[in-house]
Amino acid sequence: MSAIDTLPPLRDVIATYQLSARKSLGQNFLLDLNLTAKIARQAGDLAECDVLEIGPGPGGLTRGLLAEGARKVVAVEKDTRCIPALNEIAEAYPGRLKVINGDALEIDPLAHLRPPVRIAANLPYNVGTELLVRWLTPPKWPPFWQSLTLMFQREVADRIVAQPGSKAYGRLAILSQWRTDARIAMSLPPSAFTPPPKVSSAVVHLQALPEPRFPSDAATLSRVVAAAFNQRRKMLRASLKGVAPDIEDRLIAAGIKPTDRAEQIPLESFCALAREIRKS
Known part of the structure; x- marks a missing residue:
């Protein structure tokens, strides 16, 4: 050496x-x-x-x-x-x-x-x-x-x-x-x-990166991701029901199937969902 x-x-x-x-x-x-x-x-x-x-x-x-x-x-x-x-x-x-x-x-x-x-x-x-x-x-x-x-x-x-x-x-x-x-x-x-x-x-x-890869509010994204993966075996409409009362509508607006699970969702889609939840 x-x-x-x-x-x-x-x-x-x-x-x-x-x-x-x-x-x-x-x-x-x-x-x-x-x-x-x-x-x-x-x-x-x-x-x-x-x-x-x-x-x-x-x-x-x-x-x-x-x-x-x-x-x-x-x-x-x-x-x-x-x-x-x-x-x-x-x-x-x-x-x-x-x-x-x-x-x-x-x-x-x-x-x-x-x-x-x-x-x-x-x-x-x-x-x-x-x-x-x-x-x-x-x-x-x-x-x-x-x-x-x-x-x-x-x-x-x-x-x-x-x-x-x-x-x-x-x-x-x-x-x-x-x-x-x-x-x-x-x-x-x-x-x-x-x-x-x-x-x-x-x-x-x-x-x-100079800017995040996709636009999103950091706190909302963190809350959504934590809830989704805390119950990763559940469909998103169930794991995220505590995040927004109209979560199925928010998921559909973000282009996500409510029956999907967290591990199927790419980063860009999580950011889109966080933006939709932030709007509401």
């Missing part, structure tokens, strides 16, 4: 600071620095960008992002044990790494970031989906970030890029594909991590 910088190999860093991965924090560390650099490259040209990283752990991806030329990395880490190792990286890259010790669900890092901003992270398994939904549903669009390059369990990655008619198709696919171009950039086996998780993982790249 060739070095990407002059810092010690990650196995040595973990041994020095006794950073055994904690299941309670959803930690699985990537130790191959060539692999973390490859993941960093999926985020695109970072030379003129600040990068927000969540859950850097011992800093494998952090080093990849910096080695690939990120203007600045803002790393939010909840585990205090990892802070000394991350500070060592900050010393090796003067002025280019800001380490914040705290919970990513509670911290607003915007004060430390200068546009353009990209987000790249090997997300802790226990908060990954919640963070993604937050980034996809800001009060205003376009968001503060240009792109998301995120590691998920393969099952979650498949849900993000799923198409109508598949079992994986649901709310996460609608939220992701309405406002971004989403694709799976690379797959990783359990053996790539320490400790190896029980499932495969994948890196998903989501590029923010």
Whole structure:
């Protein structure tokens, strides 16, 4: 394994600071620095960008992002044990790494970031989906970030890029594909991590669109999609009866059969239905 910088190999860093991965924090560390650099490259040209990283752990991806030329990395880490190792990286890259010790669900890092901003992270398994939904549903669009390059369990990655008619198709696919171009950039086996998780993982790249793919009110679309997929085995006229009293008329006006089920409905049709419900 060739070095990407002059810092010690990650196995040595973990041994020095006794950073055994904690299941309670959803930690699985990537130790191959060539692999973390490859993941960093999926985020695109970072030379003129600040990068927000969540859950850097011992800093494998952090080093990849910096080695690939990120203007600045803002790393939010909840585990205090990892802070000394991350500070060592900050010393090796003067002025280019800001380490914040705290919970990513509670911290607003915007004060430390200068546009353009990209987000790249090997997300802790226990908060990954919640963070993604937050980034996809800001009060205003376009968001503060240009792109998301995120590691998920393969099952979650498949849900993000799923198409109508598949079992994986649901709310996460609608939220992701309405406002971004989403694709799976690379797959990783359990053996790539320490400790190896029980499932495969994948890196998903989501590029923010200037405008949503189809016009729709965000709150109405979210409410319709949540209701439809909460009872995905039911026909839409039943699963959505609580959304509008005349839901059958709204469905027909949007070009949707009231007897269809949620997993059959493409994004464009959900947006059309949300517009019809908004009218009424």
